[in-house]
Amino acid sequence: MVRAPCCEKMGLKKGPWTPEEDQILMSYIQKHGHGNWRALPKLAGLLRCGKSCRLRWINYLRPDIKRGNFSSEEEEIIIKMHELLGNRWSAIAAKLPGRTDNEIKNVWHTHLKKRLLNSEIQKRVSKPRIKRSDSNSSTLTQLEPTSSACTTSLSDFSSFSEGTKNMDNMIKSEDIESVETIMPPIDESFWSEATVDYESSTMMTSNSWTISNELAPPQYQFNSVESFQQRSVDYNGSNYDDGMDFWYDIFIKSGESIELPEF
């Protein structure tokens, strides 16, 4: 398929929008709707490409756009949804009326990512969960005390293996509050003794993990090694690095010895 020439080659304008352009675009869409974005600029008398018009409308001019800083509730939702969906900004934006995917993406990269990183560092510094059991070996031992065993299986979590896209079906807009139910906060009683054998120093490469752990809340359990591997591969399809801790947490709790696939 032949790609359409870019805006510049067509003699179209790029860069920041002027108030005049905004006004033209806004009044045209209010009067006629946007219809075909590609045809819109010509019809509206704008020297812009349709893509640029669409973006400007969606991210800035739409009447239902919410302006101003994100509330702490909104930030919480973004954090939780990102934990579940990864960098699927449009899906996250769908849960936050008036906010755009672009805005959420920016907020994530400029504020929330750093904040989460800091709090994670703080958490690990203040209460380390893992120590090297032998300074000459790569075996790591988790320190926290055990708690009661959990025997429930994770079959209700199985739709995960169909890929992260199916998350849209799992999470309905009215269920935002219930994200806690899907991914409950982890309290200290959750952790048990575990060992992790590394074949490399980084979690991003293929490792051999040995987990001894008799407990896990249902939402973190896996029925088999294969199911975990399948899920980790699926997750890798989106954003494995961002979610490494997420998988690490799950894995630590899965109570199985498995080989992570090569990524």
Add this chain to the structure above:
DNA sequence: AAGTGATGCAACCGCACCTTT
């Protein structure tokens, strides 16, 4: 006051997917 680096945000780009022909 000037220079410089960091930060935030709007906008662009390339790609994938969907729809139409």
Add this chain to the structure above:
DNA sequence: AAAAGGTGCGGTTGCATCACT
């Protein structure tokens, strides 16, 4: 069924502003 065209998404960039020296 395949090609063409349209749309939406996520990653990235560039610029304005702020903070610091």
